[in-house]
Amino acid sequence: MLDRRFAIAPMMDWTDRHCRMFHRLMTRRARLYTEMLTTGAVIHGDRARLLGFDAFEHPVALQLGGSDPRDLAIAAKIGEDFGYDEINLNVGCPSDRVKDGRFGACLMAEPALVAEGVAAMKRAVGIAVTVKCRIGIDDQDPETALDELARGVVAAGADALIVHARKAWLNGLSPKENRDIPPLDYHRVYRLKAAMPDVPIIINGGIAGITEAKPHLGHVDGVMLGRAAYQEPWRLLSADPELFGEPAPHATMKDVFAAMTPYIESELAQGTRLHSITRHFVGAFFGVPGARAFRRRLAENGVKPDAGVDVLREAIALVEDRAAAPIAA
Numbered sequence: 001m002l003d004r005r006f007a008i009a010p011m012m013d014w015t016d017r018h019c020r021m022f023h024r025l026m027t028r029r030a031r032l033y034t035e036m037l038t039t040g041a042v043i044h045g046d047r048a049r050l051l052g053f054d055a056f057e058h059p060v061a062l063q064l065g066g067s068d069p070r071d072l073a074i075a076a077k078i079g080e081d082f083g084y085d086e087i088n089l090n091v092g093c094p095s096d097r098v099k100d101g102r103f104g105a106c107l108m109a110e111p112a113l114v115a116e117g118v119a120a121m122k123r124a125v126g127i128a129v130t131v132k133c134r135i136g137i138d139d140q141d142p143e144t145a146l147d148e149l150a151r152g153v154v155a156a157g158a159d160a161l162i163v164h165a166r167k168a169w170l171n172g173l174s175p176k177e178n179r180d181i182p183p184l185d186y187h188r189v190y191r192l193k194a195a196m197p198d199v200p201i202i203i204n205g206g207i208a209g210i211t212e213a214k215p216h217l218g219h220v221d222g223v224m225l226g227r228a229a230y231q232e233p234w235r236l237l238s239a240d241p242e243l244f245g246e247p248a249p250h251a252t253m254k255d256v257f258a259a260m261t262p263y264i265e266s267e268l269a270q271g272t273r274l275h276s277i278t279r280h281f282v283g284a285f286f287g288v289p290g291a292r293a294f295r296r297r298l299a300e301n302g303v304k305p306d307a308g309v310d311v312l313r314e315a316i317a318l319v320e321d322r323a324a325a326p327i328a329a
């Protein structure tokens with residue numbers, strides 16, 4: 001069984017290819033996920049811009065939003081041809097835009113359609129097809145709703161399920177509120193694993209760091225971190241040591257940035273703005289003296305159209321020289 005112990009969540013506007021490069025420099029073992037792309041964007045959009053990624057990012061999964069099985073199959077095949085390692089279907093995102101398009105969390109109410117979509121993708125590609133869902137929506141009973149969805153997609157060939165361990169309430173809450181207000185129910189996800197011992201089940205939602213991730217691995221196959229990974233990326237430096245017993249790719253955040261510099265220089269040479277990359281670094285030095293000056297320098301000088309990698313170097317020089325933050329925390 002593929003090792004799915006650790007993953008970093010798909011996050012729109014956050015987990016773009018620059019962010020994923022940064023994360024990959026802190027953990028070799030995390031499975032990375034793209035931002036959600038709709039099937040329409042994948043099929044009709046600028047594919048090189050939307051789907052392009054660096055080979056260094058592997059293993060990386062493309063997350064799709066959609067519900068039409070034919071479109072899902074076409075988009076999944078395009079993703080496979082681009083070199084993605086996995087196609088993940090979004091059945092958890094509650095935003096209005098997504099609701100109107102009949103995909104995301106509202107599909108929890110249409111398990112047969114989701115299963116059809118998974119079956120169509122499985123016929124179209126040879127790579128893993130997975131589903132990311134909630135434990136239920138609105139007034140659904142999570143005991144039946146999650147089982148029904150899971151049974152359907154597993155019978156259709158899904159290779160793993162990622163469960164955000166709370167409901168989505170589609171009427172009344174903003175997407176942000178839907179990530180915090182509906183209560184977490186990790187035990188519901190543990191029960192799913194117990195009922196389907198042969199199916200890889202990954203738990204997600206409200207997990208604060210690597211130390212907090214570990215106990216879940218006694219119940220399920222993997223843990224997916226979202227906001228903690230993005231907002232406090234220094235935590236990722238302890239993922240490989242703590243979860244896999246392997247050394248971290250780099251000892252300190254400063255080493256991570258040194259390793260990232262050739263990538264940044266190459267991106268700048270191709271016309272990427274520095275800020276598109278450095279915007280992901282805001283939390284890098286959390287807790288280290290100089291972190292605020294680092295952020296301020298990037299905010300003030302990194303946004304200039306001609307900003308070069310020197311701005312990043314100067315910002316890093318403002319941070320005290322020691323191992324970044326309380327890595328084992």
Ligand SMILES: Cc1cc2nc3c(=O)[nH]c(=O)nc-3n(C[C@H](O)[C@H](O)[C@H](O)COP(=O)(O)O)c2cc1C
Nearest residue numbers: 009010011012035036090164205206207225226227
């Ligand atoms: C800014 C942001 C964007 C998100 N975009 C997506 C998305 O595109 N697809 C998706 O399945 N979930 C998305 N999510 C939800 C996360 O993948 C994850 O399920 C959620 O944040 C709970 O995990 P956490 O508590 O570890 O952050 C997003 C979350 C955030 C904070």
